[in-house]
Each structure stands twice: as structure tokens, then as C-alpha cells.
Amino acid sequence: MRRRTPAGLVGAEPGPAHHIVFDGRAVPALSGQSIAAALWADGVLAWRTTRFGGRPRGVFCGIGACFDCLATVDGRANQRTCLVPAEPGTVVTTQEGHGRADLAV
């Protein structure tokens, strides 16, 4: 039996995958997926480290309420990746702490 998949379940026929860039590496993404969804599909669960403990975090609530899935997207820190669409060529960088190290004096 063919393994069940979410796409198979809903009879999805997405167009060809495009790519986003995650920490310098190309990650496939489908039209309409959020950045977080593209990263999950690639097996990536964490793209931020916390400000105090330096612990890895990724999606928790998936609906934009918890702010755990923050990352730096196209140079902008603190973007909720569960809400931001993955566009061709979007550059996503693991965010360390508050993501504003460039502002340090």
C-alpha cells in the first residue's frame, strides 16, 4: 500500500516546487505554503534560539499567537514564519536571541 500523505489525502496537485533559502541551503516549498510549513516538510523543526537559554524553538501554536516560530526573513528579524508565505527565493536565517545583534553597541 502506498504510504498516506496529507497531499494525497486531499488530492493535491500543487505546481512544481520552488525554493527558499534556509541558513544558506535550498529548501523546496510549494505555492501557498508558509515558511514554517516548507521547513516542516523538509524535516526542520527549529529555527530560533532563545534569548536567555539559547534553546532551539520552532512552531508551537501554528496560528500566530505564541511567537515561538520567529526567524529572520529577508533580513527582517522576528517574523512569525507560520504566517509569512514562502515566496521563491525567500531567505530565512535562524534567529539568535532577539535577532537584533546588529544594533548592539
Add this chain to the structure above:
Amino acid sequence: MPTSPYEFLDLVVIGAGPGGLAGAVTAADLGKRCVLLDGGHSTGGQYYRHPAPGLGAARPDRLHHGWSVYTGLAERLAEHERAGRVEFRGGHHVWALERTDEGFTVHATRGPDAGDRVAVRARAVLLATGAYERQLPFPGWTLPGVVTAGGAQAMLKSGLVLPGQRIVVAGSGPLLLAAASSLVTAGARVPAVVEATGYLAYARRPHVVAAVPAKLVEGAGHGTALLRHRVRPRLRSAVVEAHGTDRVTGVTVARLDADWRPKPGTERRIDCDAIAVGHGLLPQIDLATELGADTLAGPDGAVALAVDAGMRTSVPGLWSAGETNGVGGADLAIAEGELAAHDLAGAEPKRSLRRRRARLRAFADLMAAAHRPGPGWTGWLRPDTDVCRCEEVPVAKVREAVEELGAGDPRTVKLLTRAGMGWCQGRMCGPAVACLSAGSGSAASESGAGVGAAGPDRRPFGCPVPLSQLAAGEPDA
């Protein structure tokens, strides 16, 4: 429909989920001109969340119960939009309601970095902002791979993705069965559904359950899907720890007593690569409580808006439908949206609609009571368990604030520890902080309340707003 900043509408509906959609199209049926706002880019809210058009899903109904109800509402909306009676505006995050002489100004942001500020004016507002999940912390709950049950559903329904291959579903409430059944149907293995209660409370009020046969059919549907995939719920049990270093690799499950206290010696380890966890839903009512709307605590301890039979809140001109009046699901939200639309349009609803709402509300109350967290859940916490995920505040710090520094309420605990001051503004840690703030041996813990009923959350801003926008003042003033 005019989009000038000076437009003045009959009605703004906030939230395009089941309640808001039903409210908007019914109000338009009754001759009202309205705008329907939502943070998402399409209608449906969380319940009817569906794949983006680009994913080309031919059968979105396979991830949904009652999909045709949604498509029916969406078709009516499209018709009203063509006729210029309703306008749906997605991507709008409402951060405040302001009362004016004529009615309300609804303040929202939109665009990347919330860069655009929008103000919409209307005589009346229907609040249908839904709910978010109640979370109770446990050791390891901040590990990547631990996601909310609703979050797993949302990511699956919109992005067609799973957080892992072996997903333990845990917590309490009917959402767990729905989540587990969609996860297995979509190809994940679910080694366990761990439910803290025993479902006995439903059996004690059979007439309430029998009055809503659709709920039985829905529940039976989830049960059948789980049986087919050999998933057995573990009742009166909880995940008391998630294991792993950089991502979750397993959980420890323990049996609970009637107060949700873990029973020593009953621990069992289960391997998994993800956990979907949640303890019911909490009404999202900040926009109304900031205007001083009356609230009441439901049978599950969650604070909801108090409304009359016409879904009117205590704030003149402000109606509320669905989860904001106490969590009860999509069918109830639709009934309340229709009732609110009739009331604000001065039209008499059918008596059958009122009766339907009463039956569904009674079932919702039963459900809420059945899944109310017991006070013993704090028994699975450890001193180093983070309570506040944003500010990384551990249990020990909260207990120190209560026991040594004399903090007697969540607000003081927050000021002393920063728990609840972070990005999510206490939406994730609020119930836990409220419960721990009550301390041991206090009135709240002796009353058997597992979650503090500390009054409604107050948040002057319903969502983050850039300071530059506030400094710029009203967009069209």
C-alpha cells in the same frame, strides 16, 4: 463598495470563522452593509482553515467535518460581495476598538511588519474572534516537536505538512480526537491519544448529549477513524514529561487521579518524534474587555463575554458570536452569528434558531465542565520547568514570587518574574501562572479549580503594533 477612509458602515464583523461568516452574510441578507475583517488571507477561520489555492487540493473536504456548511457560507458571501453589500478584507489584524459618538472605529494593521494602519468606522461591531488553545506546561514542553493540537491541525489543513511521523496527542478536550483522527488519516502514526479526563461526565447528562445528534455523529466519525488505525485513547492519563535534547524523542505518560494528580509508579515511556498537546480553548476577548464588556467564567474556568439572547454584550453596539461567548464549536458559532445579525438588524429570528442555540450551548457547557483541568496538574511540574515560554521563567521563580515575595495574584507574579510579559502577552502561560499564583492551600486551590479564574485578561493591544504607527496617529484624521 467605497474604501475611502471616511466610509461609514452599518457593521464591522471581526473574524471570518464560522460565527463571523454567518453573522456577515445574515446581516447582509437583512439589508446591512458590512465589512468582514480577518487576520488570515481567506475566510474560514481556524475551524475551516484550508489549503491555499496554490496547493491545488481537489478534496479539501477530507480534512473537515461539515465542509459543505463552509462552502455554503462562502458562496453566500461571494454573492453579497458581487452585489456590494459585504466586503471581505483579509490580512487585517485588529488591535483595538474605539467607541465614538456614532459607533466604533476599528483599528487594524496590515502588510509585512504590520506596516499599514487602517481604521474602519461603523455603527455596530460583531466580535467573532474565536479562541486560542489553553496550555498547561510540563517538563520538556518547549522542545521542538512539541506543538499545540490546534497548531498541528492548522499546519496540516493549510500547509499539508506534519511535525513528525509518530505523533503523541495529549491533553484534554474534544479537539484531541479531531486532531488525532486527522493526523492518522493524513499518514502519521499516533502511538497514543492521552486524555486527562474519563468522558464519564458526558454519560451523566445523557439528555444534553442526545439533544445534539450531530455532535454524536461527529464524535463517532473521529472514533471510527481512530479505531481503523488502531489508536486507543488512554483515559485519565497525561504526558508528564517530553524527552529529548534538541527535539522530542519520546514522552512519559502517567495515570492521573480524579484531581489530575499523577499517580506515582504508573509512568510509561512512549517513543515519538512529535507531540500535539492542548487543554481546551480560551475565548479571545481582549478587544471587548478593553471596552469594559461584562464577562463570566464558564464551567471550564475560562472567561467569556456575557451576552443576552440576542448576542448583545454589555457594551452598546457591540455583539459577540461563537467561542467569544464560551467555547462551543462551529455549529454553535454559526447559530450565534445568525442570532446576532437578526438582533442588530432589528429582525425577529425563527424560534427554531433560538432553540438550536440553546441545545448547542447546553452541550458546550457540559463539554467544558467535563474537561475542566483539575488542581493536581501542577504535580507534574519540576522547579526548572519553564512556565513562560517567551521570557523563559521557570516554575521555581514563580513559586519564589508567591511563597517568598508574597505575590498573591498573577499580575504581581508577572511584575516580579516577567512571566506573561513576552511576545505572546501571556496567552500561552496565563492559565498556569494564574493557577500557581493562587499558591497551595489557598481558596482557589481548595475550590478544586485547576486554572485560576482571575478575571479576564486585559491587553490594551489585541496584537503587536509598531510604535511608528502609534506615533503617526490616525491614518485619516
